Every structure is written in structure tokens, then in C-alpha cells.
Amino acid sequence: MGGGAIAPLVPLVCTEPVRYCGEEALQRDIENLKAAVVGLDYHSVFMPSVAPSGVGSNEYYPTEEEFFHAVGAALRTEYQAIVDAGFVLQIDDPFLTDIFSDPALNSHERHRRAVMYVEAINESLRGIPPEKVRFHTCYGINEGPRVHDAALEEVVQYMLNVNAGAFSFEAANPRHEHEYHLWERIKLPEGKILIPGVITHASNIVEHPEWIAERLVRFAKLVGPEHVIAGADCGFSSQATYRPEVHPTVIWAKFQALSEGARIATTTLRRMSI
Numbered sequence: 001m002g003g004g005a006i007a008p009l010v011p012l013v014c015t016e017p018v019r020y021c022g023e024e025a026l027q028r029d030i031e032n033l034k035a036a037v038v039g040l041d042y043h044s045v046f047m048p049s050v051a052p053s054g055v056g057s058n059e060y061y062p063t064e065e066e067f068f069h070a071v072g073a074a075l076r077t078e079y080q081a082i083v084d085a086g087f088v089l090q091i092d093d094p095f096l097t098d099i100f101s102d103p104a105l106n107s108h109e110r111h112r113r114a115v116m117y118v119e120a121i122n123e124s125l126r127g128i129p130p131e132k133v134r135f136h137t138c139y140g141i142n143e144g145p146r147v148h149d150a151a152l153e154e155v156v157q158y159m160l161n162v163n164a165g166a167f168s169f170e171a172a173n174p175r176h177e178h179e180y181h182l183w184e185r186i187k188l189p190e191g192k193i194l195i196p197g198v199i200t201h202a203s204n205i206v207e208h209p210e211w212i213a214e215r216l217v218r219f220a221k222l223v224g225p226e227h228v229i230a231g232a233d234c235g236f237s238s239q240a241t242y243r244p245e246v247h248p249t250v251i252w253a254k255f256q257a258l259s260e261g262a263r264i265a266t267t268t269l270r271r272m273s274i
Contacts, residue, residue, distance in 0.1 A: 007241040012056025014067060020074040023081075030085045046134060047082045048235070049075065051093035052120040065116055072124030079124060083132045090134045090168070091121060094234075096158060097137055100150030114158040122163045134195065135159065136168035138234040139176075143202045143245045146175040153182055160189060170233040171196035171215065172207065180215075183222040194219055197233030198261060199254045204246050206253045212261025217268055225269045230262040 030047070037045055052075055058067035082089045096117055099110050125133060137159055139149045152169060159167055170176045180196070188194065198215040199207050212230070219228045236251045237244040244251070 005241055006243045009241075014056055014058050014060045014071075016060060018055075018067075018070040018074045020077040022078065026078055026081055030081065030087075033087065034085070044088050045086075046088040046090045047085075048090040048092045048136070049078050049082060051091050051095060051117070052124060053093060053095040053117045064113075065120075068116060068120035069123055072120040076124045076126075079128060083128055088132055088134060089128070090136055091125075091162070091164065092136050092235075093117070093121070094138045094140055097139055097150050097155050100154040101148050110154075114155075118158050118161050122161075125163050128163075129165075130163050131165040131191075133164040134166040134168055134193075135162045135164035136195075136234075138170050138197075139173070141201060141234055141237070141239075141242065141245075146173065146202070149173075149175050152176060152179040156182060156186060160186075160192070165191070166193035166195050166229065168195035168231050169197065170200070171219075172198050172200040172233050173202055177215070180218045180222070183219065188223045188227060193227050193229055194223060195229045195231035198230050199258050200233045201236045201246060202233065204250050206250060207257050207261070209257045209260035209264055212257060213264035213268060216262065216265035220265065220269050225266075230258055230265070232258070 033045065033047055052068045052072040055071045055075070058064060061067040061070060079089050079091075096114060099105065099113050099117070102110070105113065121135075137155065139146060159169070171180060183194070196215065196219050198212045216228060216230055232254075236246050246254075
């Protein structure tokens with residue numbers, strides 16, 4: 001996971017009460033994103049923010065629950081500001097999947113920790129309409145073998161309990177592409193949307209638009225076309241301290257293929273009257 005780091009990884013440890021102090025940086029990011037979409041014809045714009053579980057470890061609060069809820073309460077400032085700016089909030093949470101590949105935890109401990117993560121997110125989202133929120137979970141940003149990834153089947157029941165309107169997850173990663181079969185037996189809650197990754201950040205191969213379309217059609221047949229948005233497995237460089245393992249020219253080619261594949265899938269589904 002740290003293979004792409006270009007700066008030393010400095011662990012964050014909580015030693016005092018958590019408070020939000022990033023207003024200036026947050027406003028700068030919001031203004032930059034607003035400027036980037038001026039003059040563009042778009043449906044919606046999402047802005048990512050970290051999940052409470054991604055903000056370090058605890059050495060101050062009596063319990064982990066109190067720590068995560070304190071972090072969530074602080075992050076609520078950021079979440080609300082993003083929504084108030086007119087953007088869709090994306091909660092980035094690769095930490096949820098980590099629970100289910102941690103050999104130090106038994107099944108009971110995994111369940112308890114996953115519930116704690118979800119409760120902290122939902123508390124921080126209190127009062128924010130679910131349709132203004134998308135939840136993203138993944139298995140990290142590096143080009144690794146992924147042989148110890150948790151199965152989506154272990155994660156999905158907790159993922160769907162997040163008060164979000166849409167759910168983004170890896171589905172182009174070769175270790176997880178087969179997992180679309182889950183939606184043959186798991187019912188997507190009413191009004192929710194799936195954002196399966198149909199291009200991957202873990203390969204420099206540019207996916208063919210026709211294959212991207214096939215991936216999208218699979219999901220659309222199971223949950224309905226109106227419940228599917230084409231997405232990427234993860235960000236291609238989710239931290240400023242990381243060097244992207246996929247070259248920028250390849251990244252843009254992947255996005256172009258994503259757009260073309262989505263158009264092909266839409267045409268195919270209309271022809272099939274699904």
C-alpha cells in the first residue's frame with residue numbers, strides 16, 4: 001500500500017479532544033472545484049472527504065467508539081460545507097474493507113468494528129439528505145496482487161447500512177469482477193444507486209469501451225439501468241503524498257473509454273428495453 005509514497009508516512013495519533021480546523025483549506029478546495037466546472041454542462045459534481053475511520057488512532061478517548069464519533073462530529077463541518085456548496089459528498093472509506101482482511105480480528109470483532117465505523121459515519125451525516133451522499137469503499141490504490149482482499153460479500157451488508165444514496169466499489173479489479181453475481185441474491189434498497197468500478201486504477205491497460213459496456217449491462221440487468229452509474233474502482237492518486245502508478249496519459253485514456261463505454265451501454269439497454 002505504501003509503495004507509491006513519495007514522502008514519509010507520518011501516523012496520526014489523537015492526544016487531545018478532536019476539533020475541526022481545516023476551514024481555510026476546505027474553502028480553497030471548494031472554490032477550486034467550482035472554478036473547474038465553470039462553463040461545463042454537467043449533471044452533478046462530487047467532492048470526496050475521508051471517513052471518520054481514516055483519521056488516525058486514539059490515545060485520548062476512553063473508548064474507540066467515543067473517538068470515532070468525535071472525529072465524525074468534527075468531519076460533519078466538512079461534509080455539510082461540501083453539500084452546502086452544491087456538490088455531492090463522497091465519503092471515501094477503504095478502511096471498512098480492511099477490517100475483513102485483518103487476521104488479528106475474529107468474526108465477532110470484525111462485526112463490532114464494522115458496525116462502529118458505520119454508526120460513526122451515519123451520525124456525522126445526520127440531517128444531510130442521502131441523495132446528496134455517495135459512499136466509496138475499495139482495497140487501496142496500489143498495483144498489488146490483491147490475494148488477501150476481503151470479499152465484497154463480507155462488506156456489502158455494512159456498506160448498504162450507510163445513509164448514502166449511492167455506493168461505489170471495485171468491480172473492474174480482476175479479483176472482484178465476478179462479484180456482480182452478489183446482486184442476483186442481494187436486493188438493492190429502494191431508491192439506491194450502484195456505482196461499480198468499470199475501469200481500474202490497478203492496471204496500465206486501457207479497458208476497451210465495449211468491455212466496459214458489458215460490465216455496466218451486467219449490473220443494469222440485475223438492479224435496473226436507472227440504478228447504475230459508471231465509475232472507477234478508486235482514485236488514481238488519492239493522496240497528494242503518492243505518485244500515481246498509472247501514467248496520467250493512460251488515466252485520461254481510461255476516462256475516455258469509460259465515457260464511451262457508458263454511451264454504448266445506454267444504447268444497448270435501450271435496444272433491449274431493460
